[in-house]
Amino acid sequence: MSLKTIANNTTTALLTLSVLVFCWVLYNYGMEYRADCPQRDLTVDIQPNTDTHVNTLRLALSRKELRLNNILKELREANEKLAAAKLANAKFEDQIQAQSELIQFQSSIVPDELAMLHTIPRLPFPEPRSDTARLVSKELINNLKVGKSPANEIPSWISKFCPEVIEHFNAFPLFANMPEADEISVTIGPMKGHVVPIQSSEYAIRTTCELKVGRQVAAQVGSPYYIYAGTQLGGILHAGPIPWDDDADVAIPVEYKKRFVDACNSFTIPDTTLDEAVVKCVETGFGVKLMVVDRKSQVHAKYGWSSPFVDVFLMDEVNGTVRELHANATHGREMDVDHETLSVREDGLAAFKVYPSHEFYPVRPYYYGGLVLQGPSISLATNRYNLRVCRMGVWNHHFEISAASGIDGQLLDCEFMAQYLPFVQHTVSEVDGDIAYSRLSINGTDGLIHYYNARTNQLGVVGRDGHTTRIA
Numbered sequence: 499m500s501l502k503t504i505a506n507n508t509t510t511a512l513l514t515l516s517v518l519v520f521c522w523v524l525y526n527y528g529m530e531y532r533a534d535c536p537q538r539d540l541t542v543d544i545q546p547n548t549d550t551h552v553n554t555l556r557l558a559l560s561r562k563e564l565r566l567n568n569i570l571k572e573l574r575e576a577n578e579k580l581a582a583a584k585l586a587n588a589k590f591e592d593q594i595q596a597q598s599e600l601i602q603f604q605s606s607i608v609p610d611e612l613a614m615l616h617t618i619p620r621l622p623f624p625e626p627r628s629d630t631a632r633l634v635s636k637e638l639i640n641n642l643k644v645g646k647s648p649a650n651e652i653p654s655w656i657s658k659f660c661p662e663v664i665e666h667f668n669a670f671p672l673f674a675n676m677p678e679a680d681e682i683s684v685t686i687g688p689m690k691g692h693v694v695p696i697q698s699s700e701y702a703i704r705t706t707c708e709l710k711v712g713r714q715v716a717a718q719v720g721s722p723y724y725i726y727a728g729t730q731l732g733g734i735l736h737a738g739p740i741p742w743d744d745d746a747d748v749a750i751p752v753e754y755k756k757r758f759v760d761a762c763n764s765f766t767i768p769d770t771t772l773d774e775a776v777v778k779c780v781e782t783g784f785g786v787k788l789m790v791v792d793r794k795s796q797v798h799a800k801y802g803w804s805s806p807f808v809d810v811f812l813m814d815e816v817n818g819t820v821r822e823l824h825a826n827a828t829h830g831r832e833m834d835v836d837h838e839t840l841s842v843r844e845d846g847l848a849a850f851k852v853y854p855s856h857e858f859y860p861v862r863p864y865y866y867g868g869l870v871l872q873g874p875s876i877s878l879a880t881n882r883y884n885l886r887v888c889r890m891g892v893w894n895h896h897f898e899i900s901a902a903s904g905i906d907g908q909l910l911d912c913e914f915m916a917q918y919l920p921f922v923q924h925t926v927s928e929v930d931g932d933i934a935y936s937r938l939s940i941n942g943t944d945g946l947i948h949y950y951n952a953r954t955n956q957l958g959v960v961g962r963d964g965h966t967t968r969i970a
Contacts, residue, residue, distance in 0.1 A: 621923055622913055623886060623888075623911075623912035623913040623916065624886055624912075624913075625913075626909060626910070626911040626912075626913075628909065630686055630687045630908075630909070631908070631909040631910055631911045632911040632914060633686055633687075634684050634686060634687050634689065634908050634909075634910060634911075635910045635911040635914045635915055636914065637683060637684050637685065637686075638673075638683060638684070638694065638696065638742070638910075639914075639915075639918050641675075641683045642673040642674065642675045642676075642677070642683060642696065642698075643673065643674040643675060644671055644672065644673060644674055644918045644919060645671050645673075645674030645699065646667065646668050646671045646674075646699055647664075647667065647668075647671070647698065647699040647700035647703060648700075651700050651794075652664060652700065652703060653704075653774070653775065653792050653793075653794060654770075654774050655767050655770040655774045655775035655790070655792065656703060656704065656707045658767075658768075658769050658770060659707060659710065659711075659767050659768065659769070659770065660703070660706070660707035660710055660868070662868035662869065663703055663706045663707050663710070663867055663868040663869065664703055664868075665868060666706075666738065666867050666868030667699045667702055667703050667706075667738075667867065667868075669946070670737075670738070670920040670938060670940065670946070671699040672696075672697050672698060672699045672701075672702050672739070672741045672919060672920075673696050673697065673698045673699065673741060674698060674699065675698060676696070676697075676698040676700070676701055676896070677693050677694060677696070678693075679693060679897050679899075680693075681693060683696075684908070687908050688892075688902040688907070688908050689890060689901065689902050689907075689908045692894070692899075692900065692901045692902055693894050693897060693899065693901060694742070694890065694894070694901060695742065695743060695744040695890060695891050695893065695894040695895060695896065695901045696741060696742050696743075696744060696890075697739050697740075697741055697742075697743070697744050701744065701806060701896070702738065702739045702741075702867065703867075704790075704794075704806050705739060705744075705745070705746045705806040705808070706738065706739065706746075706866065706867035706868070706869065707790070708746065708788060708789065708790050708806060708807070708808050709725070709729070709746055709748065709808060709866070709867075709869065709871065710869055711765070711767065711777055711788065711790055712748055712762075712788050712808050712810065713869075713871065714765070715758060715761050715762045715765050715777075715779075715788070716750060716754070716758060718761045718765070719754055719757040719758055719761050720754075721750050721751065721754035721757070721758055722750060722751060722754075722861075722872070723748060723750055723871075723872065724748060724749045724750075724861060724871075724872050724873050724874055725746075725747070725748055725864060725866060725871050725872070725873040726747045726748050726749040726811055726873065726874065727747040727811070728740055728743050728745070728746075728747050728891075729746050729747045729748065729866075729873075730747075730864070730873045730874060730878070730879050731879050731883055731885075732866070733864035733865070733866045733871070733873060734864070734876060734879055734885065734922065734924075735885060735921060735922055736919070736920050736921060736922060736938075737864075737865050737866060737867070737920065737922050737936070737938040737946070737948070738866055738867035738868075738920065739867065741915070741919050741920075742888070742890045742891070742910060743890070743891050744805075744806070744891075744894065744895045744896050745805075745806070745807065745808075745809060745895040746806070746807075746808045746809065747808070747809045747811060748808055748809070748810055748811070749810070749811040749812070749813045749822070750810060750811075750812065750813065751812075751813055751814065752812040752813060752814045752823055753814075755781075755785075755786065755812055758779070758786065758810070759779045759781060759786055762777060762778070762779035762786075762788055763777070763778060763779055765777045767790070774792065775790050775791065775792045776790070776791045776792075777789075777790055777791075778790075778791055778803075778804075779810075780802050780803045783824060784809065784811065784824055785809065785810050785811045785812045785823075785824075786809075786810040786812075787803045787807045787808070787809060787810070788807060788808040788810055789803055789804050789805070789806070789807040789808070791804050796896055796897065805895055805896045805897075805898070806895075806896070807895070811823075815855060818854065818855050818856075819852050819853060819854060819855060820852070820853045820854075820855055820857075820858040820859075821850075821851070821852050821853075822850050822851040822852075822853075823850065824850040853878060857874070857875060857877050857878045857881055858874045858875060858878050859874070859875060860875060860955065861873060861874055861875070862875065862876075862950065862952075862955055862957075863950070863955070863956070863957040864957070865936070865938075865946075865948040865957060865959060870957055870959075886912070887909065887912070888909070888910040888911070888912040888915060889907045889908065889909050889910065890902070890907040890908045890910060891907050892907045916940075916941060916942075917940075917941045918940065918941070919940065920938055920939065920940050921938075921939070921940075922936050922937065922938050923936070923937050923939070923942075924936050925937070932951060932952040932953045933949060933950070933951055933952075934949065934950045934952070935947060935948075935949045936948050936949065936950070946959070946960075947959075947960040948960065
C-alpha cells in the first residue's frame with residue numbers, strides 16, 4: 499500500500515473520529531443538533547456514559563435543592579426570631595411608657611391628701627323630704643337584703659370576659675335579691691303594689707359586663723362610646739349602676755348606628771361559644787338595644803329583646819348643641835317637634851333632648867363597676883339631675899312593666915341607703931384645683947380611691963396599699 503493511500507485512509511479515519519466526537523458533545527450538550535449525527539453508532543457507544551452523567555447531575559441538583567431548603571428554613575427561623583424580638587421589645591417599651599406615665603401621674607397627687615381620704619368622715623346627705631322616703635328605704639333593705647352574687651349564679655361568659663367586674667361587685671355589692679314579677683317589695687307610697695326596679699349584685703354584674711361588650715363593638719367600628727343619662731349619674735354617685743335603677747344607658751354618634759348594629763350582631767365574645775352567650779342588637783324608636791342573651795336572660799318576645807340590656811342612644815351635634823335623637827313617632831304618638839329649628843333630620847330622627855356642646859364636652863373617663871369608661875362632662879349630669887336626691891324610676895325594665903303609680907318615682911333616703919350600699923364622696927385637692935379625688939365606700943369605711951386630673955384628662959385608680967394601680 500502506498501504512502502498516499504495510507505495517508506488518505508488516516509485522514510478519513512481522523513475525520514470520522516472527529517465527527518463522532520463532535521456528535522457526542524452535541525448529544526450531551528446540544529440536544530437540538532442530534533438529528534445530524536449518526537444515531538446507530540451513538541446509541542451503542544455513548545448511551546451508558548449519558549445515563550451516568552444525567553444521574554450525576556440529578557444527584558448534584560438534589561443536593562443543591564436540599565441545601566437551598568435548609569437555607570430558606572434558617573432564614574424563616576431567623577425572621578421569626580427577629581419578629582419575636584421586635585414584639586418583645588415593643589411590649590417592653592410599652593411597659594416602660596406605661597410605668598413612666600403612671601409615675602408621672604401619681605406624682606401629681608398629694609400623698610397626705612390621699613391618706614386623709616380613708617379617714618375623713620362621709621358627708622351626710624340632706625334629710626329626706628318625707629317620712630315615706632325613709633320607710634320605703636327601710637323596706638327595700640329589709641326585704642331584698644344586700645349581698646354578693648353567688649359564684650355559681652354568674653354565667654360562664656362573664657367569668658371569662660369580665661373578671662374585673664365580678665371583683666368590683668364582690669367588694670361593693672348591691673341588693674342580694676331581685677324581685678320576681680309578682681313580688682311586691684314596697685307597701686307604701688307610689689311604688690306600692692308594683693315590682694320595684696332595682697339591681698341585684700348578679701344583675702349589676704351582667705349590665706356592667708354588657709357595657710364592656712358595647713365598648714368592644716364600638717371600638718371595632720371606630721365609634722365614640724359614652725356612658726350617658728342614668729349610667730353617667732351612677733358612675734358619679736356610685737362608681738357603678740344606680741342600685742334602684744335596672745338598665746344601662748350609653749350614647750354614640752348617629753352616623754355610626756348601622757355599622758354598630760351590624761358589628762354587634764356578628765360579634766362573638768372572646769373564648770365564648772354561641773351556646774354560652776349570643777350578642778344581639780335591636781333597633782328601636784329610641785335608638786338601639788344591646789343585649790347578651792344567655793340561659794338566664796329575661797326574654798320579651800313582644801318587643802324582640804331581652805333584659806338586662808344597654809340602651810344605646812343616638813346623638814348628633816348641630817350649631818353648638820348636642821342632640822339626643824329619637825324616631826319622629828314613638829309609642830304611636832307624634833313627638834312635638836319645632837320644624838323651624840330643624841329639629842327633624844332627613845332620616846326621620848328628631849331631637850328629643852338638646853344640650854349645649856360645652857356641657858357635653860370635654861368627655862372624660864369614669865370609674866364604673868371595675869371598668870373605666872368615657873362619658874360626658876360632669877356638668878351635663880349636674881345640670882340635668884339633683885345629685886343630692888335619690889329617686890327610683892317609674893319603669894321596671896327587667897319585666898317591662900310600670901313600677902309606680904303616677905309619673906314620679908319614689909324618693910328614697912340617701913343617708914339611710916349609704917349605710918348599706920356603695921356611694922362616692924368627691925373631694926377637690928386643696929393643693930391642685932385640677933385634681934379631684936373620689937372615694938367609693940359603704941357607710942364611709944375604707945373604700946376604693948380614684949382620682950381625676952383635669953389637665954391631662956386621666957383617671958387613676960388607687961389600690962389599698964396607696965399606690966396607683968392603673969390609669970386611663
